[in-house]
Amino acid sequence: MRLNWFSPLPPERTDIAHYTARLAPALMRRFDVVFWTDLRADAQVLPAGASVQIFDAKRIEERANNRQLLCGLNVYNFGNDARFHAGIFQVAKRIPGFAVLHDTRLHGFAFELYRHAEPRWAGYLDLARELYGEGGEAKARQIVACEGRTIDQSVEDMPFIEPVVDNAIAAVCHTRMACADIRARSDVPILTLPLPFVSLAEKPAVRREWAPPWRFVMFGYVNSNRRLESIIRALAELRGRVDFKLDIFGTLWDQPLIEGAIARTDLSSHVRVHGFASEEKLDAAIASAHLAFNLRYPTMGEASGGILRSWAHATPALVTNVGWYADLPDEVALKVSVENEIADIQRGVLKLAERPRDFETMGRAAQVWLSEAHSPVAYVEGLADALADMPRLMTRYAGRRMLQRVAAVSRSKAERRVMLDRAVDLILPLFTQ
Numbered sequence: 554m555r556l557n558w559f560s561p562l563p564p565e566r567t568d569i570a571h572y573t574a575r576l577a578p579a580l581m582r583r584f585d586v587v588f589w590t591d592l593r594a595d596a597q598v599l600p601a602g603a604s605v606q607i608f609d610a611k612r613i614e615e616r617a618n619n620r621q622l623l624c625g626l627n628v629y630n631f632g633n634d635a636r637f638h639a640g641i642f643q644v645a646k647r648i649p650g651f652a653v654l655h656d657t658r659l660h661g662f663a664f665e666l667y668r669h670a671e672p673r674w675a676g677y678l679d680l681a682r683e684l685y686g687e688g689g690e691a692k693a694r695q696i697v698a699c700e701g702r703t704i705d706q707s708v709e710d711m712p713f714i715e716p717v718v719d720n721a722i723a724a725v726c727h728t729r730m731a732c733a734d735i736r737a738r739s740d741v742p743i744l745t746l747p748l749p750f751v752s753l754a755e756k757p758a759v760r761r762e763w764a765p766p767w768r769f770v771m772f773g774y775v776n777s778n779r780r781l782e783s784i785i786r787a788l789a790e791l792r793g794r795v796d797f798k799l800d801i802f803g804t805l806w807d808q809p810l811i812e813g814a815i816a817r818t819d820l821s822s823h824v825r826v827h828g829f830a831s832e833e834k835l836d837a838a839i840a841s842a843h844l845a846f847n848l849r850y851p852t853m854g855e856a857s858g859g860i861l862r863s864w865a866h867a868t869p870a871l872v873t874n875v876g877w878y879a880d881l882p883d884e885v886a887l888k889v890s891v892e893n894e895i896a897d898i899q900r901g902v903l904k905l906a907e908r909p910r911d912f913e914t915m916g917r918a919a920q921v922w923l924s925e926a927h928s929p930v931a932y933v934e935g936l937a938d939a940l941a942d943m944p945r946l947m948t949r950y951a952g953r954r955m956l957q958r959v960a961a962v963s964r965s966k967a968e969r970r971v972m973l974d975r976a977v978d979l980i981l982p983l984f985t986q
Contacts, residue, residue, distance in 0.1 A: 554940060555585040555625025559644060561637040562590050562605065563598040566804060566829060568773060568858035569632050569655055574598050575751050579933040585625070591640035610643035626940065628725075631717050632656050633853050634774070635665035642666070645720060649950060652721040652741075657734035657854030658708035659717060664701055685711050705778060705851055712854075714738040719957075722950045723939065727856040728877035734854050740953065742946060744939045749929040750861035757837040757866075763909040765796040767902070770842040770868070772802035772835060773859045780848035780873070780894065781805075782814055787898035789818035795906050799824045800842070802835050840866040843912060844905055848898075850891055852876035860886070864923040867916035871901050885919040887912075 558580065560573040573588065577599045580586050587604045588594075596605045627650030629641050642662075645652065656662075667676035674697050681693035689711055696704050712734060718724050718741045726732050727748040735743055769788075775781055781801070788799065801824065805811050808826065815824050830838070839845065845863040847870045849855075856877045860870050864885070872878040874888040881888075887904075889897040905912050939946075 555587070556580065557587050557589055557625055557627040557650070558630075559589045559608075559627060559641045559650075560630040561592055562588060562594040564595050565592050565637060566774070567632065567634060567637050569630055569637065572655070572749070572858055573630065576749055576929050576932065577603060579749075579929040583933045583937055587625075592637065608640065608644065610640040613644050613647055626650060626722075626943070628653060629721075630655065631659070631662075633659055633661045635662050635668075638662060639666055642717065645717070647720075649720050649722050651723050651725055652718050653725040654714070654717065654731060654735065655727070655855055657712060657714055657726065657731045658851065659713045659853075660704055660708045660711055661701075661853075663713040663716070664696065664704060680713070680716065681711065684713070684715050708851055708853065712738065720954075722946050725936070725939075726854075728854065729880060730852070730876045731854040731856075742949065744935065746932050746935045747927050748856035748858065748861065749932040750858065750865065750923060750927045751929050752836070752862070752865045757833070757840040759837050759841045761841050761843065761868075763843065763913055765906070767795060767797045767844070767905055768842045769797060769799040769844050769846060769902075770802070770838050770863075771799065771846040772830075772839070774804050775801070776806045778849055778851055778853070780846075780850060781811060783894050784846055784848065784898060785811070785814050785818055785820065785824065787895045788823065788902070789820055790895075791899055791902055792820065792823065795902055797823060797902070799846075800838055801826045802828070802830045802838065804829060836862075836866065839863055839868050842868050843909070844868070844901070845870045847871065847878075848873045848889060848894075849878070850875060850894075852878070861923055861927055864916075864919040867913075867920040869912045869915040869919060871898065882918075882922065884915060885922045887915070 558573065561567050561570040563570050563574050581600055581603065587606055588599065589606050589608050591608050591610060594605050594607070596603055599605065627648055629645040629650055630653045631638050631641065633656040663680060664677055667674050670676050678690055678693050678697070682690035692707050692711065696707065714735060715738050718735060718739045721741050723742040723744060724735050725744045725746060726735060727746060729745065732743050732745045735741065771781065788797065805826065812826065815821055839862060845860070845868050847857055847860045847863070850873045852873070852875050854876060860872065863870050870886050872881065872886045872888055874890050878886065878888065887901050889901065
């Protein structure tokens with residue numbers, strides 16, 4: 554079977570690009586795959602023989618494009634960053650396929666999607682009203698007025714999942730929480746598979762010595778929900794009690810803010826912001842670290858490719874006790890409560906300084922957990938099993954789209970109720986044959 558796999562690809566600075574690269578060998582062994590992107594692509598990162606195609610979402614209606622995209626099944630990868638997924642969203646609205654939701658709190662995606670539209674943010678406000686009523690539009694206008702600074706307060710009750718799965722044949726997610734998020738907003742069939750991981754780089758030639766100075770690492774796209782300000786506050790109060798170094802790699806949502814916080818707390822000799830780093834340099838830093846910070850609140854419903862990368866090097870992690878992270882076994886991660894965040898961070902750091910061998914054991918347990926629960930081969934086989942049911946999925950998709958159209962043309966709630974009841978009576982037998 555052919556798959557048209559829509560995703561950012563390396564060298565784009567998003568873990569979803571690396572997820573596709575990690576998954577590519579298993580995908581190519583099982584399917585005839587074409588990797589589609591509208592951004593940069595380095596085919597050398599993919600296995601030899603990988604087919605990479607560049608698409609232009611503005612030209613997606615052209616017959617030449619549709620001949621390719623209607624051959625096989627389209628699989629669309631979605632995250633919360635419009636820079637990487639806006640074009641994919643435009644194609645998914647026109648051509649049905651599987652929607653892989655790496656995040657389910659997609660408010661930030663919707664906000665940025667319409668930031669530069671004409672008129673500015675009009676589509677965002679219209680969508681907020683359509684999905685969440687007058688109250689949703691009022692919240693959206695407040696968010697626009699402050700340039701998005703309060704958006705995290707609305708990600709749970711205004712997740713903007715609906716437009717992403719509206720035209721989907723089925724949705725794929727990676728956590729129990731994400732499955733619940735989708736089910737609360739749509740009746741699309743859902744496949745839940747553990748996020749796959751395998752290291753693409755050679756094992757770093759470094760040794761981790763379980764002795765001070767204690768090395769901490771944080772990496773990835775570091776947004777405000779990654780709790781870096783809280784980490785800096787917690788570490789500042791431990792200066793002089795614990796000998797530590799914190800290395801921060803990746804893109805910061807507000808670098809001047811963080812650099813100012815480091816300076817104000819007199820942590821310049823303890824905390825270093827490196828920016829984006831090569832795969833080799835980042836892997837070496839993770840492999841030599843004693844603890845990875847992977848806090849997230851509010852969570853966007855995601856599993857973390859970052860923590861899986863830490864586990865590949867047997868590096869223990871500090872996580873927030875919410876969402877997917879709350880379901881992790883206690884032996885593979887140390888959990889921080891939302892209510893006592895700073896105190897719990899400090900307790901974790903002090904515990905490391907007092908009982909480092911416990912953390913060495915935790916890292917090894919996490920490495921085993923990774924190999925058993927997050928296999929790319931198992932992920933692809935789970936996807937293949939779902940595709941075996943494609944005739945029924947397509948019938949369900951056709952019925953759902955018919956019901957959506959019926960609801961859209963109804964002139965009143967009473968008329969919509971009657972028309973939907975009649976449509977259900979006609980469509981239901983299709984699912985029981």
